[in-house]
Amino acid sequence: MGPVRTCVGCRSRDQRSVLLRVVLSTSDESTIRAVVDEGHVMPGRGAWLHPEPRCLELAERRRALPRALRVTELDTSPVTRWFEHESRIVTDGLAARPSFIEKESGLEADGHPMSTQR
Numbered sequence: 001m002g003p004v005r006t007c008v009g010c011r012s013r014d015q016r017s018v019l020l021r022v023v024l025s026t027s028d029e030s031t032i033r034a035v036v037d038e039g040h041v042m043p044g045r046g047a048w049l050h051p052e053p054r055c056l057e058l059a060e061r062r063r064a065l066p067r068a069l070r071v072t073e074l075d076t077s078p079v080t081r082w083f084e085h086e087s088r089i090v091t092d093g094l095a096a097r098p099s100f101i102e103k104e105s106g107l108e109a110d111g112h113p114m115s116t117q118r
Contacts, residue, residue: 005048008064009055016040019048022079024069033075034065036082045069053083 003016023042025033037046047068049055056079059065066074 007050007055007059008047008068009049009052009057009059009062012050014050016048018050020051021046021048022065022069023047024071024074025078031075032071032073033078034069035078049079051083051086053087056080056083 001015004013005016005019006013007019021037021040021042022034023037023044023046025035034047035042040046045068047059047065049059056076060076065076065079066072
């Protein structure tokens with residue numbers, strides 16, 4: 001079992017590897033932005049979220065991201081765009097499933113789980 005973190009959206013605890021890390025962007029000094037740290041390696045204080053839009057909505061409604069990152073104003077549009085981009089990948093990926101996934105298993109073909117006969 002690895003490190004455990006708390007999602008700032010739903011407030012449930014989960015493995016660090018399951019959650020997204022959100023940090024402050026250091027590229028633009030005029031606007032403080034939150035960005036997704038996919039590699040969990042960017043410097044600075046981080047907030048953790050489940051990779052589900054519901055958790056991001058809860059975090060925004062509760063103003064949990066600015067509080068967790070210890071800032072007063074925070075632009076979360078890069079995080080929102082990341083969630084939109086990822087949901088498109090998942091949706092498009094399901095529509096373009098390989099045909100081999102839809103075939104029946106060996107158990108369904110002849111009753112034996114290790115069978116390769118179709």
